[in-house]
Amino acid sequence: MEKYFTRLGDGSAVWMTEEDIRWDLEEGMKDAADRGRIPELTDDEMQRLFEIITHPEKTVSCERGNEGVVTFDAGTLKLPVRAGIPMDRMATILTHERALCSDTMELCTTDYSYKSIKNFVHEEAMSMELAQLNSIIPIFYGAMPNLGQYTKPDGPIDNWSELLPLAKIPEARAAQEEAVEHAARDMVYISSIVYDSGADGINFDTVGASGDGDFLATLKAVETLKNKYPDMPVEIGMAGEFVLGMHGQLTYEGDRLAGLYPHQQVKVCEKAGATIFGCVINTNSSMSFAWNLARTVTFVKACVEAANIPVHVNAGMGVGGVPLTNTSPTDATSRASKAIIEIGKADGL
Amino acid sequence: MAVTHEVATGMGGIRTAGDLVARMQMTKGMKLKEAKEYVAGKLGISVFELSDSYRMKEIREQFDIGHVLDRDKASYGMEAKFNIAKLLGIPINSVENFKKKIGMI
Amino acid sequence: MSREAIIQEAIDTILKYDQPRAVQVAEQALAEGLDPVDILTEGFSAGIRKVGDLFGRGEVFLPELMLSADVMKSVTNTFESAIQGKSTQKKGKMVFATVEGDVHDIGKGIVISLIKTQGIEVIDLGRDVSVSKIIETAVQENANLIGTSALLTTTLMEQKKLEDELKKHGLRDKFKTMVGGAPATQRWADRIGADAYGEDAAEAVEKSLSLLNK
Structure with missing residues (x-):
């Protein structure tokens, strides 16, 4: 029986039969439909997914005319910090603009949390001004809400990660509510300064990493910022496929945030005033690439259909069907890219 | 990862019209199809041509909105963005700041 | 009833x-x-x-x-x-830590809370814990199982270090080991020689019970 080269969710190579790939595609798709209570993919879409996965060429690409727009999180962290290339942020931005042909870029700092930026935000504003003088592509400023940074020992608030295991639920919830206000205030403060210095947009990245409080703080910050700067472009990129209920009862305009899946998250972000939504679907490293990709595309399609704003799907290490390895094989990455744009109908990555 | 996505499905940044379509998504919240149609209309070309680097080199030079390979007297950085704002009919934050700083407005 | x-x-x-x-x-x-x-x-x-x-x-x-x-x-x-004295399922003692250089412990807290409910005694060493401290505690407490969590690709190597140090000191067969955290995978567990990998909290509970029954 013919076997096709493909990958597992951790990036390792595997040869699978047509029957096994189709089985995994079906199971992954159904898992997403079941968890998100969203429509299943059509037979045609499943067939296209199968063809993308089993395409004999190493890397694949979209059909001409189907290209999408790419935005970045952790933009200026990747080359000078993670890759260790001795270049400054200005050179990084121009490398992305002129050599890598990125559509947009993000200026960010190594401690990628809004709270940490307070002490040097004016230096960040200067860097933004310089970047704007020299670059053509839109430059976001971005960081994470990182609500956990407001808890002891890093911040003033009691640590809910310690309170919850002691079953001190009301205390843990009160602590999160207090942290929400601190985080929202910091995000508004920093975003205002970098926007006044010429940023093309603000990116809130890995939103919800500390749970529903993290998400609420971001929504509140976005709402305040949009009242202050109605034209400010704002991207909200999520941390996971559903909002972790660290508090469990927080709401935004009547919607409970905990447990929301991408097609529901985007609606809340729209209400707050976001202009681009960064949808996240987690990769399960123990399952096959086929299983993960079908699951991703099912969630993406439902999210894009629900959205009135552009959806840029996170397709980096361990998300969007991309295997959980920091050197993801191009065969898998390009297939995830194509399937998300062409079947999921995403507006970008 | 960035390179793979760009090759697989990316528009191509300032090699093509990727930055311009991105600007319409950002400033007007346009979905991909609408943003592409808007930009194509402003440039007077087809949506298909937006991702054609050969065609877009001519277009970018014609409108002087910056390109990956500079030539002398071509607009660069802020200068190119002045032309992009005019061409797309949108305010660009840094361009507005620049105008204020030099007393244009 | x-x-x-x-x-x-x-x-x-x-x-x-x-x-x-x-x-x-x-x-x-x-x-x-x-x-x-x-x-x-x-x-x-x-x-x-x-x-x-x-x-x-x-x-x-x-x-x-x-x-x-x-x-x-x-x-x-x-x-x-x-x-007392009637257990049909072997329960045991587990030492748990977020590895050195890593201060992320939300996931670890969730896993520990669930594992404790299954009658397993857990000694939580907290976060940013060195391999030597983990081994020292496991020996002192006569633990059956060592669980480690790492959120970062940069700190993941500490899980391998734990396996290497256990082998070096002739202690590898004394404990079962389980790894978890965002960048950890089954393949990683296999490569470094850990006994189990927990994809999420529910799986970590199942795998702990299964390891203790071996």
Whole structure:
């Protein structure tokens, strides 16, 4: 029986039969439909997914005319910090603009949390001004809400990660509510300064990493910022496929945030005033690439259909069907890219 | 990862019209199809041509909105963005700041 | 009440975080002469595993998860004296830590809370813990199982270091090891020689129980 080269969710190579790939595609798709209570993919879409996965060429690409727009999180962290290339942020931005042909870029700092930026935000504003003088592509400023940074020992608030295991639920919830206000205030403060210095947009990245409080703080910050700067472009990129209920009862305009899946998250972000939504679907490293990709595309399609704003799907290490390895094989990455744009109908990555 | 996505499905940044379509998504919240149609209309070309680097080199030079390979007297950085704002009919934050700083407005 | 009805009721009390009712059910099981280990395993613990699964689907949230763990604690207290010497399932002691250089411990906290409900004693060393401290504690406490969590690709190597150090000191066969955290995978566990990998909290519980039964 013919076997096709493909990958597992951790990036390792595997040869699978047509029957096994189709089985995994079906199971992954159904898992997403079941968890998100969203429509299943059509037979045609499943067939296209199968063809993308089993395409004999190493890397694949979209059909001409189907290209999408790419935005970045952790933009200026990747080359000078993670890759260790001795270049400054200005050179990084121009490398992305002129050599890598990125559509947009993000200026960010190594401690990628809004709270940490307070002490040097004016230096960040200067860097933004310089970047704007020299670059053509839109430059976001971005960081994470990182609500956990407001808890002891890093911040003033009691640590809910310690309170919850002691079953001190009301205390843990009160602590999160207090942290929400601190985080929202910091995000508004920093975003205002970098926007006044010429940023093309603000990116809130890995939103919800500390749970529903993290998400609420971001929504509140976005709402305040949009009242202050109605034209400010704002991207909200999520941390996971559903909002972790660290508090469990927080709401935004009547919607409970905990447990929301991408097609529901985007609606809340729209209400707050976001202009681009960064949808996240987690990769399960123990399952096959086929299983993960079908699951991703099912969630993406439902999210894009629900959205009135552009959806840029996170397709980096361990998300969007991309295997959980920091050197993801191009065969898998390009297939995830194509399937998300062409079947999921995403507006970008 | 960035390179793979760009090759697989990316528009191509300032090699093509990727930055311009991105600007319409950002400033007007346009979905991909609408943003592409808007930009194509402003440039007077087809949506298909937006991702054609050969065609877009001519277009970018014609409108002087910056390109990956500079030539002398071509607009660069802020200068190119002045032309992009005019061409797309949108305010660009840094361009507005620049105008204020030099007393244009 | 039949065994089946008690078991169903036990599961239900966990799913509803109903502490007084859970204790009542436990007392009733004892009064009716039912095997407490059986009721714990098939009833209350099954309820906890169900809550863990719902948590993994975003249908139950952390406070509820912790409340159910608290209900479980009251139940085990009620059963404690009756259970002594009657265990059908080997339970044990586990040392757990977030590895050195890593200060992320939300996931670890969730995993520990669930594992504790299954009758496993957990010694939580916290975050940013060196390999030598982990091994020293495991030896001192005579632990059966060592669990480590790492959120960052840069700190993941500490899990390998733990395996290497255990081998170097001739202690590898003394403990079972389990790894977890965002960048960890089954393949990583296999490569470094860890005994198990937990994809999420529910799986970590299952794998811990399975390792202790080996």
